[in-house]
Amino acid sequence: MLTLYGATFTSRLLLGTAQYPSPECLKQAVKASGAEIVTVSLRRESARARTGQGFWALIEQLGAKVLPNTAGCRTAKEAIATAKMARELFGTNWVKLEVVDNDDTLQPDLFGLVEAASELAKEGFEVLPYTTEDLSAAERLVGAGCKVLMPWAAPIGSARGLVNKDALKTLRAYFRETPLIIDAGIGAPSHAAEAMEMGYDAVLLNTAVAKAGDPVRMASAFARAIEAGRLAFESGLIEPRDMASPSTPVAGTPFFKIDNAS
């Protein structure tokens, strides 16, 4: 079971709700993924279009726990105000905290992130920060009150998989008790499986499913990969080695001469 801020979940896949070809496709993909947590955002509401009202009705149908993000916020102040609006709107203390100030990499601004996390934790938020694999930043975030960390695998939407595996392994080894969720940069189910095999607690992704040729089947593929990766981690993977080691018993091999008479 996955436990985040005292709440337990069977699925270790958190799914984003953006970029699907249609609302119906989103619904089917969430169902196929088995995700019990979905991410959402806040955007300006037009009095004419009232787009958000229809989307909220759709989200309610999913029956999943909602994790609002602060995507697009460039400063701690913006992220804090957005988190407070999200708390009122969605009725949850959970927030996927994003403070990003670089449009090319969408890399978290770690200074703003720690500042916002500290303030929000004091105000009773349960913060899930979108961060990098940086160990010092992770320590600061935990010190600020974060009980979950969400390091990126690669830049958002890049589909590059686990770019800095060594640092991600270090992070996992260092924070043994803190739930760690890989967030962003996953492109293929194999990437997600690899993260789970490394002992990560869950994977959060969006684009790799939403922009797939068949999002619903891809959602199912990710669900299986994440389940397989977790099972493998719990089962204890063998260590790689430099040289070959025969799997078939050597003893009793036909034609093998134990006593070489020559």
Place this chain on the structure above:
Amino acid sequence: MQILLNGKRVATEARNLDELCEGLGFADAKIATAVNGSFVAASDRKQTPLAEAAEVEIVAPRQGG
């Protein structure tokens, strides 16, 4: 009075944030608000006056990753 509503300059006669939201047809809508960069709770909108050049944000749920 001119205010900046969701990044666009608009004219309004609303005296407070609650009147503005109601005038836009958001009385029962699922929205959240901020004025001049700070969150304003739904219960505080009536007590939040709008001044010339106030920057108002009205947001609603949307897809997100």
